[in-house]
Each structure stands twice: as structure tokens, then as C-alpha cells.
Amino acid sequence: MNTIIVSAILGVVMMFSGIFIHNKAAFKNIAIAGLLLLLGINIAENYGYLLFKVDTKGMLHFERFGLLFNIIAIAATLLFTLLSGRDVEKVGNYTAEYFALIFFILCGVGIVTSYTNLMMLFIGIEIISIPAYILTGTDKRNLKSNEASLKYFLMGAFSTGIMLMGITLLYGTNGTFMVERAGATFPISYLEAMGLLLLFISLSFKVSLAPFHFWTPDVYDGAPTVFTSFMATVVKIAGFAAFIRLIESRYGSMGSQTDRLVAIVIILTLAFGNLTAVFQQSVKRMLAYSSIAQAGFMMFALFALNDTGKEGLILYAAAYCLATLGIFAVLIKMEDGTFEGFNGLSKSQPLLAAVLTICLLSLAGIPLTAGFFAKYYMLAAVVKTGHYLWLVVIAVLFAAVSAYYYFKVIQAMYFKEGEVNFPPVTARFKYLLVAVAAVIILLGVFPNALSQFMYF
Amino acid sequence: MIPVLLILVPLVCGLITFFIKEEKTAKLWSLTGSVITLLIALIGVTTMKGSNLLTYDASWIPTLGTRFTVGLDGMGKILTLLTAVAFPIIFGATYQNKYASPNAFYGLMLLSQAGLMGVFLSMDMLLFYFFWEFALIPVYFLCSKWGGEKRIAVTWKFFIYTFAGSLLMLVGILYLYTLTPDQSFAIASVHNLSLTSSQELFIFWTLFIAFAIKMPVFPFHTWQPDTYEQSPTAVTMVLSGVMVKMGVFAVLRWLLPVVPNASLRMADVVIIISIIGMIYASLIAIKQDDIKRLIAYSSIAHIGLMSAAMFANNATATQGVMLQMFSHGINVIGLWIVADVIEQQLGTRKFSELGGLAQKAPALAILFVVMSLANIALPLTNSFIGEFMMFNGLFQYNYWMAGIAGISIILAAVYTLWMIQKIFYGEVRGAVSGAMEVTTNTKLMLVILVVLVVVFGVYPKPLINITNDNPAKIVAQLK
Numbered sequence: 001m002n003t004i005i006v007s008a009i010l011g012v013v014m015m016f017s018g019i020f021i022h023n024k025a026a027f028k029n030i031a032i033a034g035l036l037l038l039l040g041i042n043i044a045e046n047y048g049y050l051l052f053k054v055d056t057k058g059m060l061h062f063e064r065f066g067l068l069f070n071i072i073a074i075a076a077t078l079l080f081t082l083l084s085g086r087d088v089e090k091v092g093n094y095t096a097e098y099f100a101l102i103f104f105i106l107c108g109v110g111i112v113t114s115y116t117n118l119m120m121l122f123i124g125i126e127i128i129s130i131p132a133y134i135l136t137g138t139d140k141r142n143l144k145s146n147e148a149s150l151k152y153f154l155m156g157a158f159s160t161g162i163m164l165m166g167i168t169l170l171y172g173t174n175g176t177f178m179v180e181r182a183g184a185t186f187p188i189s190y191l192e193a194m195g196l197l198l199l200f201i202s203l204s205f206k207v208s209l210a211p212f213h214f215w216t217p218d219v220y221d222g223a224p225t226v227f228t229s230f231m232a233t234v235v236k237i238a239g240f241a242a243f244i245r246l247i248e249s250r251y252g253s254m255g256s257q258t259d260r261l262v263a264i265v266i267i268l269t270l271a272f273g274n275l276t277a278v279f280q281q282s283v284k285r286m287l288a289y290s291s292i293a294q295a296g297f298m299m300f301a302l303f304a305l306n307d308t309g310k311e312g313l314i315l316y317a318a319a320y321c322l323a324t325l326g327i328f329a330v331l332i333k334m335e336d337g338t339f340e341g342f343n344g345l346s347k348s349q350p351l352l353a354a355v356l357t358i359c360l361l362s363l364a365g366i367p368l369t370a371g372f373f374a375k376y377y378m379l380a381a382v383v384k385t386g387h388y389l390w391l392v393v394i395a396v397l398f399a400a401v402s403a404y405y406y407f408k409v410i411q412a413m414y415f416k417e418g419e420v421n422f423p424p425v426t427a428r429f430k431y432l433l434v435a436v437a438a439v440i441i442l443l444g445v446f447p448n449a450l451s452q453f454m455y456f
Numbered sequence: 457m458i459p460v461l462l463i464l465v466p467l468v469c470g471l472i473t474f475f476i477k478e479e480k481t482a483k484l485w486s487l488t489g490s491v492i493t494l495l496i497a498l499i500g501v502t503t504m505k506g507s508n509l510l511t512y513d514a515s516w517i518p519t520l521g522t523r524f525t526v527g528l529d530g531m532g533k534i535l536t537l538l539t540a541v542a543f544p545i546i547f548g549a550t551y552q553n554k555y556a557s558p559n560a561f562y563g564l565m566l567l568s569q570a571g572l573m574g575v576f577l578s579m580d581m582l583l584f585y586f587f588w589e590f591a592l593i594p595v596y597f598l599c600s601k602w603g604g605e606k607r608i609a610v611t612w613k614f615f616i617y618t619f620a621g622s623l624l625m626l627v628g629i630l631y632l633y634t635l636t637p638d639q640s641f642a643i644a645s646v647h648n649l650s651l652t653s654s655q656e657l658f659i660f661w662t663l664f665i666a667f668a669i670k671m672p673v674f675p676f677h678t679w680q681p682d683t684y685e686q687s688p689t690a691v692t693m694v695l696s697g698v699m700v701k702m703g704v705f706a707v708l709r710w711l712l713p714v715v716p717n718a719s720l721r722m723a724d725v726v727i728i729i730s731i732i733g734m735i736y737a738s739l740i741a742i743k744q745d746d747i748k749r750l751i752a753y754s755s756i757a758h759i760g761l762m763s764a765a766m767f768a769n770n771a772t773a774t775q776g777v778m779l780q781m782f783s784h785g786i787n788v789i790g791l792w793i794v795a796d797v798i799e800q801q802l803g804t805r806k807f808s809e810l811g812g813l814a815q816k817a818p819a820l821a822i823l824f825v826v827m828s829l830a831n832i833a834l835p836l837t838n839s840f841i842g843e844f845m846m847f848n849g850l851f852q853y854n855y856w857m858a859g860i861a862g863i864s865i866i867l868a869a870v871y872t873l874w875m876i877q878k879i880f881y882g883e884v885r886g887a888v889s890g891a892m893e894v895t896t897n898t899k900l901m902l903v904i905l906v907v908l909v910v911v912f913g914v915y916p917k918p919l920i921n922i923t924n925d926n927p928a929k930i931v932a933q934l935k
Contacts, residue, residue, distance in 0.1 A: 367589040367590060379630055383631055389658065399623055404616060407615070414601060447520075
């Protein structure tokens with residue numbers, strides 16, 4: 001509860017500070033202070049200290065898993081602000097509003113990680129989506145940004161409609177909005193099955209699973225790169241938090257019927273994401289497709305639905321956010337976002353190149369990086385179920401494909417000749433990136449450091 | 457404690473090397489580091505079995521059931537010794553070579569040594585996987601950065617190939633893990649499983665493909681000649697001298713004892729593809745016009761024999777494989793050193809542009825001829841005894857297969873002698889006329905190798921003693 005209320009208040013504070021403060025650089029610091037506060041109270045809630053006592057009528061339920069997800073989302077936002085706060089200021093004239101929107105998104109994240117009621121799911125997803133539509137369009141004079149924003153909005157509205165229809169059907173058959181349905185009998189009625197399917201499709205839209213992923217590359221490409229970085233990390237993992245809660249409490253009991261559906265979606269997602277990413281010229285688009293592919297891997301947690309999977313999803317979210325934010329922080333500053341643009345980066349910026357390499361290795365899932373254990377947990381979760389071994393084999397073959405495009409960046413940086421005009425960066429930026437790399441390696445050697453906080 | 461030091465010393469030395477800006481210091485430092493590793497390995501080899509010094513066990517990730525368990529047994533001893541011998545010799549022989557950013561080059565070399573040591577020492581399957589990948593990454597950077605013209609594309613193929621294999625292996629390892637009664641990766645747990653035959657087959661193929669790509673066995677060998685040709689020679693020595701032994705070693709440690717029934721069932725398939733690979737690679741080697749490619753194909757042929765002998769279900773053959781892993785490592789490094797000398801001095805590797813080098817560099821010629829004879833496994837050279845044992849075992853398995861495999865001995869003699877003739881005898885050709893005798897340190901390294909070749913050729917008993925108890929154990933598992 002702490003997170004939801006405080007982040008909403010902080011959003012409003014941020015908005016008003018835009019009226020009273022005219023120093024652009026101040027907003028970033030206010031946002032950082034706000035995020036630190038948010039992180040603090042969220043951790044406090046994790047240990048049982050509540051600031052507010054609100055009767056949610058059982059529509060929200062706060063538990064360890066959701067709170068950990070909040071911590072990751074807030075920490076990722078904090079890291080994002082520290083790394084790329086300067087670049088947020090460059091997007092347009094409304095820096096305070098951008099940060100306000102980001103706080104509202106965090107409010108939505110707080111809701112979708114703890115809902116037990118379908119109405120709350122709907123509200124949470126909308127609170128996340130609407131600021132995201134606006135952030136996509138913040139580069140007002142850029143046609144691509146406008147197009148992306150409109151596209152995102154139309155697609156998002158469409159999927160929201162589908163979600164509402166699904167919820168309606170479920171309400172119609174069960175007479176309740178609660179996610180968990182007591183005394184379910186099998187086989188379920190067609191209407192209920194239809195409702196569940198529509199809900200599944202709409203959430204697949206939100207986390208961009210194939211075949212509902214077509215908006216992702218265009219939106220990620222068109223949005224200002226700073227906000228792409230935010231959407232590809234925080235917004236995406238929030239979608240997964242919502243998804244796993246839903247599937248766990250509703251679909252989980254249905255067993256093999258949903259397994260097949262999820263398996264098909266996973267294969268399609270991995271295939272589309274990875275194979276299309278191979279052919280990209282722009283690193284930003286490649287990362288958009290790679291985020292689809294990574295979503296395919298995260299789906300394994302939803303497929304397996306065991307403790308290994310849940311623990312893995314937390315680790316995966318953390319590893320994915322760290323690596324993606326690190327890469328984007330450098331990419332934002334690049335003049336030329338194509339693969340050729342990275343040629344020879346190791347000569348002019350050896351430190352940044354090394355950090356980028358570690359981030360890319362982590363995304364590819366090479367041992368000694370956090371990404372390896374993230375993938376490991378996902379695969380282990382499925383192998384533990386004892387079925388669908390072929391799915392795991394397909395997944396690792398696609399993971400090998402993913403190495404292909406991640407290493408293309410490494411090749412460009414280290415083995416190709418070229419001149420990069422990289423803007424001067426502050427020492428703090430460098431230290432932060434080194435810290436990111438250090439955490440990635442630390443989690444890659446001792447993944448327990450993160451997961452020992454969890455006992456489900 | 458010794459196993460930990462064997463991993464830690466190269467690792468720490470390697471990390472420090474990155475920060476040494478001066479070329480000479482970096483070279484000297486990495487050479488010193490590798491010599492220290494060699495001394496530790498020698499202590500390890502001479503330490504009696506059962507000593508506490510040879511094992512180390514620490515908690516790593518308890519929730520996953522994996523521990524940091526390392527240990528030296530006979531097979532581990534012989535391969536860590538090979539790794540430890542190889543690196544000082546490689547550093548010494550290529551001491552004159554100039555590299556751009558030498559600190560990164562030597563640092564990565566030592567990191568790959570640490571990875572290799574880890575592979576040979578791990579007694580926990582997830583730890584093994586960790587080091588397996590850890591050894592690969594530095595080599596990827598070494599080949600792509602310091603290699604020949606086509607290095608990027610070639611190394612790329614190599615990397616994707618082996619990475620895909622490793623991931624398949626990961627699936628196999630995970631599956632094994634879920635089948636162990638105590639949910640652990642420890643060697644004792646995975647060696648004592650009783651699995652159904654379909655489970656065994658699944659695990660067999662996931663692991664075998666990974667190992668086969670690394671060795672490489674036909675038809676997974678296509679990355680190898682290009683990579684050997686394009687890599688800087690020092691790295692090629694690591695690759696063919698030590699790294700391919702990872703695959704052979706992995707089969708002996710993590711495949712045959714883990715899935716014995718599937719291994720026996722698939723033995724015919726593996727032996728037949730290995731023999732096809734041997735003959736095929738030998739025939740291609742005869743046709744080569746490039747020293748590096750010839751040695752690369754010859755290496756495929758030799759590995760093919762090892763892979764066939766491993767599956768012959770015979771203790772003699774298995775013993776032969778262990779000896780041959782060491783001998784082949786020594787011999788092939790010697791051949792690469794000469795190839796490197798020729799390339800550095802004369803600027804060409806083509807036989808068509810070489811000839812009569814013996815008149816200009818007689819000492820080099822003698823040393824090279826000894827290494828080459830060892831490559832054909834002539835009696836009194838180190839590989840004779842290993843190859844003899846392997847063929848002996850293959851004959852007991854199936855004499856038709858052994859007979860066909862035997863053709864490769866003749867073919868090996870054909871291409872090796874042909875190579876000597878083309879390079880060292882005949883008229884002095886244009887490129888060779890300016891040749892000089894090799895530098896003292898290269899000569900010294902070659903002399904050390906030749907001494908090893910002859911000593912272990914005449915008296916292989918110490919090597920056999922080291923690995924004495926492994927083959928019987930492996931074969932007993934297969935029964």
C-alpha cells in the first residue's frame with residue numbers, strides 16, 4: 001500500500017514543482033529524492049512497517065513476491081534516473097511532467113503486483129499504459145514519435161477493450177470480479193473459457209508476446225530513446241508481474257489445457273523476436289526485438305508455475321533491467337544508432353565498451369553474468385515439471401541465435417575500425433555504469449544474493 | 457588446496473596483466489605466472505592419491521544444490537599437467553611476436569588457462585559448465601581481435617557453434633539434475649543414477665553434441681580448420697593443444713559414466729562417424745597447400761581416433777586415449793611453433809612458395825622432423841604407445857572398424873612426410889632464401905618438446921601410472 005499511495009503523491013508533487021521551480025536540473029534531483037523515499041518505504045513494507053492502514057476490501061493483497069517486484073521496478077527507475085536523468089531533460093520543455101508520469105507508472109506497478117480483483121488489474125494496467133502513451137509522444141516535433149504514440153495508443157486501447165470484454169464475460173459467468181474463484185468445476189463453460197482467453201490475449205499485448213507483438217518495434221523505435229529504455233524495462237516487467245499473478249491464481253488449476261496455449265505462445269515469441277532481431281540494422285530496433293525474445297524466456301516462469309519459476313522471474317527481471325538500462329544509457333548518447341555507429345568504440349571509450357560488453361553478455365546468458373542464472377532458472381523451472389523437454393531444447397537453440405545479434409555489437413566495438421564521436425561523459429556516469437557491471441557479475445556468481453530474500 | 461591454486465593463480469595473474477601497460481613487463485609477468493602454475497601442477501601430479509591437498513569443497517549456491525567442488529584425480533592430473541606445460545612453452549616460443557595491446561592479449565590468454573584448469577578440475581556438473589563457457593569467452597576475444605584477415609566471420613562461426621552446443625549441454629545437465637535423488641550436481645550423484653533408456657538417450661545426445669563440437673568430431677568439425685588458420689598462432693596452440701582435449705575429457709568424465717547404457721548403444725554410431733572423420737580429414741590434409749590448414753586437418757584425424765577409441769568399451773583403449781591426450785597436445789604445439797616461425801620469418805604458409813629450408817635452418821629441420829615423426833606415431837615417440845593402445849582396443853571391439861581406421865596411419869605418414877619434404881627439402885625457393893636459423897628461445901622450447909617426445913616415447917610408464925585407475929573405473933561403469 002505504501003508504494004501506491006506515496007508514488008501517487010510524489011507524482012502530484014512532481015507536477016506542481018514544475019510550476020514553482022524553473023531550474024530544469026532540479027527536477028532530476030527531486031525525482032531521485034522521491035525514488036529513494038519510495039524505495040525506502042517499500043523495503044519498510046517488506047519488513048512489515050505500514051505507513052497507511054487502508055481497508056482494500058480484499059481487492060489488493062500485499063505479499064513478498066509483489067513487494068520484491070516493486071523493489072526491482074523502483075530500483076530500476078532509480079538507476080534509470082541516475083544514468084539517463086540528464087537526457088530526460090533534453091527531450092522537451094516539460095521535464096517535471098515527464099517525471100510525474102514516471103511516478104504514476106510506478107503507482108500502477110504497485111497495483112498490478114498486488115491485485116486480487118480483476119477491476120484492480122484493469123485500473124493498474126491503465127495507470128501504467130496511459131502515461132506510457134504520453135511518454136512515447138513527448139518528442140512532439142518528431143513525426144516518428146507522434147506516429148509511435150498514436151500507434152501505441154490505438155493498439156493499447158484495443159487490447160484494453162479486449163481485456164474489458166474478457167472481464168465482463170468472467171463476471172457474467174461467475175458473478176464476481178475476484179481473480180480466484182472458489183469451487184471451480186471442470187470443464188468450465190465456454191463463456192468462461194472465452195473470458196480467460198481474451199484476458200490472456202490482452203495481457204500478451206501488454207508484454208508484447210507473439211503474435212501480439214507488432215506494435216513493439218515501432219513504438220520502441222519511435223519513442224525518445226530515454227523513454228524506450230524505461231518502457232522496455234519497468235513497464236515490461238510490471239506486465240509480467242500482472243500476468244503471473246493472474247495465471248497462477250486462475251489458470252494454474254486448469255493444468256494441461258493452458259500449458260499448450262502458453263507453449264505455443266512461447267515458441268512463436270522466441271521465433272519472431274530472435275529471428276527478426278538478427279536482421280536489424282539499428283541497435284535500438286534490435287533491442288526492441290530482443291525485448292520480445294526475452295519476454296519469451298520470461299514466459300517460462302508462467303509456464304512452469306513453480307517456486308523455481310517465480311524465483312527465476314524476479315532474478316530475470318532484475319538481470320534484464322540492469323543490462324538493458326546499461327545498454328540504453330550508452331545508446332542514448334550515441335549519434336549513430338546503427339551497428340556501424342559502434343565501430344571502434346573500444347578505442348575511444350574503453351571503459352564504456354567493457355561495461356556494454358558485460359551487459360550484452362548478460363542478455364545473451366553467458367555464465368558469470370546475471371543473465372545466465374536468469375535463463376538457468378527459467379529452464380530449470382520447466383525441466384522440473386518433467387514435461388515439454390522439447391520446449392527447453394527449442395528455447396536454448398533460440399538463445400544461441402540471440403548470441404548472434406548481441407555479439408554483433410561487441411564485434412563492432414572491438415574488432416572493427418571506426419571513429420566514434422562520443423560526447424564527454426561525467427565521471428559519475430562512468431562509476432555508475434561500472435557499478436551496474438559489477439552487480440551483473442556479482443549476481444552471476446552468487447545469484448543467492450538476491451533470491452535469499454524470498455521465501456514463498 | 458592445489459586445485460584451487462591451479463585455477464586461482466592464472467586467474468589472478470591474468471586479471472593483473474590487464475593493468476600492465478608496458479609490453480615487456482606484461483610478457484615477463486605472464487610467463488612468470490604460467491611457470492608458477494606449472495610448478496603447482498607438478499606438485500599436484502606428484503602428490504599421492506588420497507591426500508587432502510588434492511580436493512577442495514566449499515558452499516557455493518546451496519539453493520541450487522551446487523557446490524564449488526574441485527579435485528585432482530588421475531585424468532585431471534594429466535590434463536592439468538598438459539595445460540600447465542603448454543602455456544609457458546607457448547609464451548616462450550612466441551616471445552618475439554608483437555601484439556597490439558599486449559596486456560589484453562596476455563591477460564586473456566591467462567584467463568583462458570584458468571577456465572581450462574577449471575574444466576579439468578570440476579567435480580560438480582554445474583561448475584564444470586561454468587568453466588566450460590569461461591574458457592571459451594577469452595578465446596573468442598583473442599581470435600577475433602588478433603587473428604588473420606577473415607577472423608571476425610570465422611571466430612563467429614566457431615563461437616555460435618560451440619555456444620549452441622554448450623546450451624544443449626545445459627539442458628542435459630538440468631535434466632540430469634532433476635533426476636538425481638538428492639537434487640545436486642555432484643559427480644557422485646550423477647554417476648550413480650539409474651535411468652530409463654529414453655532418458656539416457658536424451659541426455660546422451662544433448663551432451664554428446666556439445667562435446668563433439670568441441671573435439672571436433674565429423675560432421676561437427678567445419679568450424680575448426682578455418683578457426684585454426686585465422687587465429688593468432690599462440691591461440692591456435694591453446695585451441696588445438698589443450699582446448700580440444702576438453703571435449704575428449706568431458707566424454708570420459710561426464711558422458712560414459714553418466715549414461716553408460718546409451719553410450720554402449722550408440723558406440724557403433726560414434727565410432728563409425730569418428731572413423732569417417734579420420735579418413736576424410738586425412739584425405740583433405742593431403743590436398744592442403746597451407747601449413748596451418750594441414751595441421752588442423754591432421755588434428756581432426758587424431759581426435760577422431762581418440763573419440764573412436766573412447767567408445768570401444770575397453771580399458772586399454774581408454775588408457776591409450778588418456779596418454780594420447782597428453783602426447784597429441786605436446787606434438788601439435790611443436791608443429792604450430794614451427795608453423796609460426798615459418799610464417800613470421802618468411803611471410804607465407806604456402807607449400808608452393810616454400811622449399812629447401814633445411815639448408816638455411818638445419819637445427820629447425822631436425823627438431824621439426826622429430827615432431828612430425830611423433831605426429832605419425834612412430835615407435836620411440838610419445839604418441840606411439842598411446843596410438844598402439846587405442847588401436848589394440850579398437851581391434852578387440854571390431855576388427856573391421858579397426859582395420860579401416862588403420863588406413864589413417866598410412867595417410868598420416870603421407871601428408872606429414874610430404875609436408876617435411878615440401879618445406880625443408882628440394883631447391884631453395886624465393887621466399888626461403890632470406891631465412892635464418894630460429895632464435896634461441898624458440899629453439900629452446902622446441903628442444904624441451906622434443907625431449908618430452910622422446911622421453912615419454914621410450915619410457916611412458918610415469919604417464920601410465922598417473923592415469924592408472926581411471927580407465928578401469930570408466931569401463932567398469934559401462935558394464
